[in-house]
Amino acid sequence: MNQDLESIQADRPKIITTEIDAISYYRKMDTKATVTEMIAGKYILVEEFYSNGLEVLNELKRELLLKHTDKNFQGQRDYRSAFREASHRLLLKVKDNKLVVKKSPDIGWLELLYTDVSEFYVSFPDVQGMNSSWQWYLNGIEIKTLNLRLHPFYSTYFPTRFDHLKLFDKYLKRYEGSKDNAIEIGVGSGILSFQLIQNGFNNIYASDTNKNAILGVSKELKRLDYQDKITLNHADLFEGCNLKANLIVFNPPWLLAKHTLEEGIDKAMYYEKDLFPRFFEQAQKHLTPDGKIVLIFSNLAEVVDKESSHPIIEELQKNNRFRKELHLKRDVRASSRRTKRRDSRENEKVELWVLSPKEKK
Ligand SMILES: C[S@@+](CC[C@H](N)C(=O)[O-])C[C@H]1O[C@@H](n2cnc3c(N)ncnc32)[C@H](O)[C@@H]1O
Structure with a gap:
């Protein structure tokens, strides 16, 4: 509902x-x-x-x-x-x-x-x-990986580069687990949930703290006739979610905020210090025993500031909750030879992390 x-x-x-x-x-x-x-x-x-x-x-x-x-x-x-x-x-x-x-x-x-x-x-x-x-x-953005156009609502995050979608697609194509339930945190303009649907997930719970993201995706669900496949919630992380999922997907903001965050699209780019600890703590409770967490991330923070920490590596090192199952990387825009990057983001890579819960002893 x-x-x-x-x-x-x-x-x-x-x-x-x-x-x-x-x-x-x-x-x-x-x-x-x-x-x-x-x-x-x-x-x-x-x-x-x-x-x-x-x-x-x-x-x-x-x-x-x-x-x-x-x-x-x-x-x-x-x-x-x-x-x-x-x-x-x-x-x-x-x-x-x-x-x-x-x-x-x-x-x-x-x-x-x-x-x-x-x-x-x-x-x-x-x-x-x-x-x-x-x-x-109006014009939409062509997403070749999904063979559809995305129509992002006002003040909602949408992808302009697609490397992470290719990584996620690669993962979903080789995924052999159960497809009963999935949760997407931070649905944005809906793209990762649509990828889940196109790969056989028919019961998805998706949340976002940005109201416009929720309103926009609800319009997209009607347009694409996906209404019965996704439950949307304007919420922080897993708030109001009673599901245990086979897959929890999150493409979080990639940069630690040095300013006070505003509600809305600001939280698509920047995160507060407690976001990842809160996410991992709640995710543990919403996974089936053989469930997996898929996180899309990037080394952007490290490219900008060598001293910055990596919240996923930090979680794996500090807490005994999850183990790393897979870590894929891809150069950003590696596919375009003509636009070889020469700026500070030249070494940027997108990452896909798959974590699974450690068995309780
Ligand atoms: C980088 S965007 C990704 C959007 C979309 N999933 C995609 O891959 O294009 C991150 C999204 O997470 C949302 N977000 C940030 N903090 C959140 C939180 N605590 N709970 C739910 N959503 C959150 C943001 O509003 C934003 O829509």
């Missing part, structure tokens, strides 16, 4: 529904003076054309770069945060769930995410984010 998905409110950009005190910006106005007002704290409302907003943002970038000349890490961070703060004061008006200015993109999210309101102001950068997400959603 699915959780009552109707009661889940999607995460969406903040909007202003009251009248605002803003400076109207038209073509040929003094952009520099407008930007000065914006930096000082005034709202600017883009009038006429969508492209007028782009002009203001370009000028804002120019102005702030003149002030933030420090090229070091902190300097760049300060620049980005100043840009973020000021640029969100550049607003667009929405009426009947559409942008009012001319030559603006058609963005379905303005309707789908705002069913309760049709007229409001929204910041230009948020509109840009929704626009790019809408293109991904």
Whole structure:
């Protein structure tokens, strides 16, 4: 049985529904003076054309770069945060769930995410984010390994590289265990669960802490006619799950957070220190005696910082709960010879770990 998905409110950009005190910006106005007002704290409302907003943002970038000349890490961070703060004061008006200015993109999210309101102001950068997400959603992403297109919901993690899917496919093709039940933690846009289904698992429990991931996958289940195969839950790890599974799958965030995590997509990239200990402790209780945990991971943290620890190796070394059954690795983008990487991520590898519970003595 699915959780009552109707009661889940999607995460969406903040909007202003009251009248605002803003400076109207038209073509040929003094952009520099407008930007000065914006930096000082005034709202600017883009009038006429969508492209007028782009002009203001370009000028804002120019102005702030003149002030933030420090090229070091902190300097760049300060620049980005100043840009973020000021640029969100550049607003667009929405009426009947559409942008009012001319030559603006058609963005379905303005309707789908705002069913309760049709007229409001929204910041230009948020509109840009929704626009790019809408293109991904409309066009979809071709997943060759599965022979399907994925349509990722707004503010949901989706893969742009597919090496880990190939590793998982390889594992599923040689998997000989029982296929009664599987659990996927962190379902994202659904891809690993769809791989499970295509490989014969028909009873999957999937959770995610990101509401939009759950809403998005529920739409995908209808589209792909997989509704009776997956139970979705907006939850932390195994919360509310009563199943014991033959396979527990988790493609977790790969980087230890050095900042306080926000709800939503932030948790797709970064994890808090206790995530893995909590996962392993709960996973042990949700495995059948011959069950397996499959974790997708990467050496990205190590590539970025040599001193970083590896949470799966740490679990195997510290606790006597699981033994390593398999560890596959694959170069990221190894298949493309033409785009040989020369950046700091050149040595990046994706990993697939299979752990099984140690027998209790
Ligand atoms: C790297 S993404 C993987 C998404 C998808 N499974 C895939 O492979 O494309 C990690 C996902 O885990 C989710 N997540 C992070 N912490 C979680 C937690 N404590 N419980 C459930 N899901 C979590 C994130 O919201 C995100 O959707």
